[in-house]
Structure formats: C-alpha cells, structure tokens
Amino acid sequence: MTTQQEQAVFTTADAVVRELVRAGVGIAFGIVSIHNMPIYDAILREGSIHLVCARGESGAVNMADGYARATGKLGVVITSTGTGAGNAAGSLVEAWAAGVPLLHVTGEVASPYLGTGRGYIHEMKDQLAMMEGCCKRAYRLTRPDQAAAVTRKAIGEALSAPSGPVTLEIPIDYQSAIIPDSRVEQMSVPVSVQDKALPKLPAGLLDRIAAAKRPVIWAGGGVISAGASAEIKQLAETLGAAVITSQSGKGSIPEDHPQCIGHFAAMELTKQLLQKSDLLISVGVRFRGNETSNWKVTVPEMHVSIDADWHAVNRNYGAAYGLVGDAKEILQAVLQSLEAYSLKPDAAYLAEVKAVRDELRAHLRATLGPYEQMLDGMRSVLPRNAILVRDVTVQANVWGSRLFDIYEPRTSIHASGGGIGQGLPTAIGAQAGDRDRVVVLMAGDGGFMVNVGEMAAAVQENLPIIVVLFDDAGYGVLRNIQEAAYGRQVAVDLLSPDFVKLSEAMGFDAVRIGSPEAFVAELKKAVAARRPSMIVVDMNAVGPMAKPFGGPPGAAESFKPKKLS
Template sequence: MTNPAENRITVGELAARFLESCGVRAAFGVISIHNMPILDAFHRRQKIRFVSSRGEAGACNMADAYARVTGTLGAFVTSTGTGAGNAAGAMVEALTAGTPLLHLTGQIESPFLDRDLGYIHEHPAQLAMLQSVGKAAFRIRNAETALATLREAHRLAFTAPCGPVSIEIPIDIQKQLMDLPEDLHPLPVRPVQPEPGGVQALADRLAKAKRPMLWLGGGARGARGAVERFVKMGWGVVTTVQGRGIVPEDHPACLGSYNLQPPSEKLYQTCDAMLVVGSRLRSNETLSYKLKLPQPLYRIDANPLAHNRGYTSDYFVQGDAEATLNALADLLEGRMNVDTALVEDVQKARAQAAASLEDALGAYATLKNEVGAQLGKAIWWVRDITLSNSMWGNRAPVLDHPRAGVHALGGGIGQGLAMGIGTAVANAEHELGRRTVVLSGDGGFMLNVGELACAVQEKADFTLILMNDRRYGVIRNIQDDIYGSRHAYVDLHTPDFAAFCASLGVKHLLLEKPADTAAVLQQAAGLRGPVVVEVDMNAWGPFQAKFAGPILKKD
C-alpha cells in the first residue's frame, strides 16, 4: 500500500519540483533561514544542481546567463529583506535583456507581515521593490494557491517581452504541508502568431525591394532557420549586439554588429527597404536614434508596443520572429528579384568597418585577433562593461551561434564574472560543448570579485581575460574629452592579482606584451577550471583611438 505521508510535501519542495518540471538543471543563490525549506528540497532530491554564490547579485547574474545560453528558464533563490534587495541591480539587467527568470525569495512569518512591527529581516515594501525591478512579483499566501502562482510566474517570464518574475514565500508557508499535485508541469506558452492579412500586406510591400536589409535583435535569436530563407533570397543582414550569431558572422551576407559605423550607414542609403525584427533599436546602437536607416522601415515584434518606438514604422506586424518570418518567406520566395551586388556591398562595408576598428585598437588588435585564433570559434563570449568591450568585444571575435554572446546589456559594470560562472555551469549541465571566455576590466572585476571563490568551488570552466589599467578607463577618457582632464575618482587600487588568484587556487597567467598573446592564450586554452589571463594595459600602452562613451551624432 502507498504510504499517505509519501504524497505530502512542503511548499518549499513544491517549488523545487516545479523547477524540475520546467527543465531547470541548475539554480543559483545564497542559503538563509528564510529559504531553507526550498534548498533542503534541492539537496534531498539531487535533481537540480545548486550553485552557492557569494552574493545575491551574483546569483541573479548567473541565472541570467544560464537562461540566455540555454534558452530555458533561469532560477535563483535569495533571502528576504536585504538579501532580496542585493539582487535588484542584477534583476534590472535581466529585465533589460528580456531574460526569462524565476526569482524565489523568502519573507518573514505570515502573522507578522505588513504590521510595521520592526520584525527582524522584514522588508515592509519588498513586493513593491521586486515589482519595480522585474516584470512582476507575487506572494504565495497559502499552500492551496502555491502551484497556480508558480505557473503564472513561469508563464509571464516567457511571455514576450520576457523578463524576471519574483515570488516571495513567507517562511511558515514554505514549511506548510500539502498534497503532492498529480501534474506539476508549467502552463504552455505559445508564440504570438501573426495575423495573416498583416503578413500578406507586409509581403506586398517588400516584394518589389531590390536591396533589402534585415536588422536582427535579440528577439530574433530563435529564428535562425527562418532568417536563412531570406539570406538565400539575397537579403543583407545586420544585427544588434544582442542579436549576434543569428547568422554566422563570417557569412558573406552578414554585416555583423557593425550596425552604426559610417560604412554601414553609407550602405543603408543604397538600400530600398529595411525589416527590423525583435529589436528595440536602442539608443547606443542607433547614435541616439539619429542613425540614418533605410526607408521604408518595417518592423516585426512580439511586443505590440514596439511599433513606432525610436523610429517610425512604415508597417508593423505583431508576431513571434520565427513564425512571422517563416510566414513572410512563404509569400516572398520566388517573388523577389534582389540585386546580386547587395551581398558584395555588405562585404565591402563590413571590411571597411572592421579595418577602421583595427586601426583604432593599435596593439590591442593582436588580442582581438588571437582570442578567436587560440580559443576557438565555438565559444560563449561573455563580456562585462569595460573599455575593451566597447572598443572591440561587442563586434569581435566572430560568433557563429545565436546565443553565443552574453553581455551586460544594461550598461552596469561588475556582472561579467558572475555571468561567466552561470554560462560555464549551463555549458556543463546541458552538455553544450563550447568554451566559456569572459572579458572584464579590473574595476568591474573587483565589484563582485568574491564570486571567484564560487567559481573555484564549482570548478567552473572558463577563461577570464582581465584588462587591468588600474582605473575606470572609459570615465577617464570622458574626463579628458569634457572635463579638462580632471581625473577625479577614477584611479583604482587593485590587488596583486597573481597572489590573489593563488590564494583562491585560481590559475593566473600574466600577459605583459602583445608578442606573447598567442602563446599565453594557447596555454590558457589547455587549462581547466577558472583561469585568469591578466593583460597589463599600462605595459601595453593606450589604444590608438580614445573611446569616451556611446557614440553620438552631431546635428
């Protein structure tokens, strides 16, 4: 006979089992007295790998990167009050990037909630805070509604535009017993299907175009097969930084993410149509909306609010990128007569933009080129906000996978190390077979440097290229450009990174001069676990050109 006790579980265990049913293989967080029923269930069941981060911000960044590279749900667990608050900045990043995350957090005992008693660990406005930094936030108030709340949170996280959803569960509710539900699966989230008449109208507008361009954003990452149909029709392709790799960046028709350089803008003026798919046309990729894009400009987006944002849409179709592009290709294949010179012109524009980038880098062009040559093409390219990323990391090395690029889209520093850990864990748990490479500056690295201990404990496999100039390089350049070279608050005291890494058991390689780049990166490629390659930028010297913040276009 079945023991009735075997069919009784806590709400904390329900949360763990629900994540399992969502396909989550690794979750991240910090254990505390206000989440122990959840984490105890992880531990007992051994179905989900739990990564103990050193801070809640790191946990969220790890889950964010995990979700980005796998295309599945990211999950992280925090404590209540300060613990949940620590994750706020990282949740803003996930919201900006449109990453589907589920954040489980604790709360104090239900009888004392919302009574302004000064109860230990209470954050009286925690739910409002979480709502402000995520897509939505819920409180589970009893066992009876727990599964419904989890399912709705998952549905919202995956409903376009995707984003992080928080659920706070008071500790007494986490411990509450309930019957094990027969079905724990999440609700299906179906792609937004375009209205056929709208697709037909868009096809009619595009059919006569001779030099059409596709502009692909992060919302099109699942549409590679559909995009390939347009490439076969002769279309040119350009991507945002978030859309890199949807078309392999060494494809002749791909401009890569050289989307705002003068040769690209000149190319756009020879085109007679642009179709923007899954992109918000963000300010720093459009010269603050002054980049001259081809006209007419058409848009496809699952979010209806994208219509006329930033740029006026000559026609807009709401729909999932893959479904809408496939429906559009069905109507255009065999109907278009695209100029065969377009692809050649795309190649020329890309070559000119890449050459200009190479000239701006000076000695650092060696590093850019050797990353691809020594670490391989099959990489996860994870970047923090740092001078080197702005100069070259956002456009090189060549990426060949729609999810290969992971970066701090919202512009916050200090998130790259944790994102690298999350990516490495995802690569291992999902057997994705790629190398994780992280690009970080010394200032950002120090912001969450404690997560390097987490990387050692988890045996996270990655190579971190640490660009050390002992300062906030971009800010210093802005001060040179605008503030009369008054270098206030930008010079940084940094540790002896070799000694610091040794104290943690992290492999450290020093790269003091460009001539050693190939050998050092080749050595790093042969090592396992976390590896730090420190580039001594003061020994290398300055870039050939100065980067002083996002490029602006003068009227």
C-alpha cells in the same frame, strides 16, 4: 535520515520544487538563508536539482542569467528577504533589460508581520514593489495551498514572449506549511506540428518586400530568443539584404557572412547605408539609445517591425507594418510566400554591402594598436562555438563586441543594462550550463572587483572559465569620456590588487602578461588546461590603443554643459 512520517508530509516548499522539476529545472543558483531554508531542504530531499552556492545575491542572479542566455533554458535563483532581495535587484534589472527567462524565488517576512513595520528580521517597507520595479512581473504567494498554481504561473510568465525575469516571494511561515498534495493541470487541446498554420501576412506586404532594391535586416536579441537564426540567414540571402545586428543579436547570422554588417548601427557608414535603403525589416530589436546614437540613426519609411512585444511597435521608430508574434513563425511565412516571386539578389548592391562591412572593420581595426594582434589571436585560438562573455570595459566595448566574430546563437553575452561587474558571475552561469564549451570573460580591473568573490564559486564548481582581465588601474571607459568632455578626470583611478596572487589564492591558475605574443601563448595554455584560469593583461606594458576610446558616439558631447531646450 528522513522518517516515514516526514516523507508523508507535503509542504508549500515541496509544491514549489515539484513545479521547478516539472519545468525541467536541473540547476539553481543562490544563497541559503533563514528565509528560504524550507525551499533548500525541499530541493535536497527531492534530489534532482543541483544547487550552485554563490557568494552574493547579485552574483547568484547573474549566474542564473548567464545560464539562461547560454542554454535557452529557464534560469532559477533563490535569495533571501529584504537586504538579500535588494542585493538581487540590480542584477534583475540586467536580466530584464536583456529579456532573460528567469525565475527569482525569494522569501518574505512571516505573513502576520507583512507591512506592519514592527521590525521583523529582514523586513523592508515594500519588497514586492521593489521586485515589480526590476522585473517583468512580481508575485506574492498569499495562500500556501496555491503554491503549485502560482509557481507554474510565474514560470510561464518568465518564459512567455517577451520573456523576462519574474519574482515569486513566499512568506517564511508559508514555506513550511503542510498543504494537500493536490495536482494542478492546465487543460488544453494539443495542436500537432503538421496542423499548425503559419501566420497570415497583411495584404500587399510581400509585394513591397519583393520590390525592394536596397533591403536591410536589423536582427536583435528576439531572433535568438525565438530560435530564428536560420530564417534570418535564409531571408538575407533570398532578398540580398545587408544584416545589421544589435549587441544582443550578435550570432543571429554568422559574422563572417559577407552580408553581415554586424554591430555597427551607430557608425557613419551604416547610417548612410540605412538612409539610402528602401526597406528595413527589424526582428526582435529594442533600438537602444546607445546603439542608435540616441535615436539619431534614421530608418526608411518602409519599415517592417517583427516582435513578440506589442509595446515594441512604434516605440522608438515608426513602422509601416508591425507584425506581433513569434519571429520564427512570421519569418517562415514570409519566406514561404516569397517563393512565388523568384527573387534574384542585386550583385552590385551585395558588393556595396560587403565594401561597407570591410571598411567599417578596417576603420575600427586601425584604432586598436597592439590589441589588434590580441583580437586575432583570440579568434584563432578559441573554438567557433566558444562563449564570449563581456563585462563593460574598453577592450570589450571596442573590439570584443564588434570585431570578434560570433558564429552561433547564444555564444555572445554582454551587459545589456550597462552595469559593470556582472561579467564574472554571468560567465560562471554560462559555463555551468555547458561544461564542455570554452567560456571566456573579457573584463576590466574596476568592474571585476565588484563580484570578485564569485571566483570561489567557480572553483568550488570546478568550472574551467577563462578570465581575460584588462588591468589599467581604473575605470578606463570613464577616464576617456571625462577627458574628452572636460579635459580632466575625477574618481577614476583605482588601486589594483595583485590579481595573480588573488587568483591563485582563490584556486585559479593565473599569469600576468605584457605583450600580445605572450597573451596568445597563455590563452592557448588556458584553453588546453580546462581549469579556472586568469590572464591579467598589463595594459601599461602592452601600450595604448592607436586611438583612445571615448565611449559610444556622442557620449562625451552629451556631458558638456549646455542649455536645455
């Protein structure tokens, strides 16, 4: 029991926890350690933050990441020092690639031993540099009595656009240091919503937008971060524009909308549509290499780039206008200004856009073979607002990320950085953020084994995630790329465990199926059960796709021997 004397003591750890509570944090993920115990104890004493115990630091970061993506709130993860922080690094790279607002609190060795190389437990050469390399920003607390200010600064940095993961490392001796219970307040004059003016647009911009005959909108993850999905849909309908989405931008506009091309930017038909376009408005798009055939997709000269990041302007594609700021506010200003133009979308162009949309989907569907029935079954069984999490695997890449329609923001989560194995803990975090939604993970057997231990965390938290595991006893994507590039395969065959027995031992309901019909029936049962569940898809029994997936366009060709120019 806490004594009155203990209650009167205020420590650095208490200051950190108070700032988390002030920021609205109600859940944190992590692993307790000798280098973060004071923070864990402060969370226990404060009492309002629920702690989710991961089985590894990598998974803990993914959980906080999934939570943030599904809810739009700050994700918080607490790890140990040295090896613990190193285990977190790869998953922090994923959060950085996806622009996820995440606070990573980690310990450090005792302050007298920092940088000495004397072998203090969990010591590493330069932890802060490692964290800086995988985060938006990394801070080290250098004075215990500055804990509140530095924590608030780190939280603000994580949340401010462009958002991203921020590490705060605190030497272990500082965490339990008694400090003054002082208050830190940022003084500013509040601006009412009514008084807030919309951004002023550059002269001539609206005339050029209104004059476009073949407009295209490219919607990225920045649309979802800014909460600008309604504005994207309204702008598309006002201009009569085709809408391409990046992988991160899925859900920016309902994917059953007739103007939504979707996540097909690198496909030939989409390339041709862009080549004939006279206006591109990109919003919060990174233009990643694997989504543009390594920037071989061409865009029109009249390119209006809207992004919260100054570095995004002209980074991958030139822009006639670079509008830096809040996407929602900028789009509202554009929409308000366009009211004076009385625009009428071109019916012939809209018909062309829909034809491209339909042909892209029909072409990809023709490659699926028996998995087409599984795709349609998933979409018919799952609620419109179900959250689909995708690890890197063949079926997720081919149809999970393209043909499975997403209707709402924050219901599509994928590995932006391309790392395998992060899907399970990410799905756990997403489900922890909204226990009432259906959360489904698409994963392959190879990637799933990377963080398989986190199944125990899902059961301990009683989270009813549904894992759809595509088991082909290997790294299927790499098999196909190697076969196309070299005509042979190496290091891609894996010995799978009995996933049903493994799942049941962990506390999951589990079943193995060998046909699309059985899959749909078992998915219905899993959705109704609201328990941690796994459906193992025996891909040998189901059969091959009609056309093997060879990776992103041009992937195999890029690995063949060639002379560098």
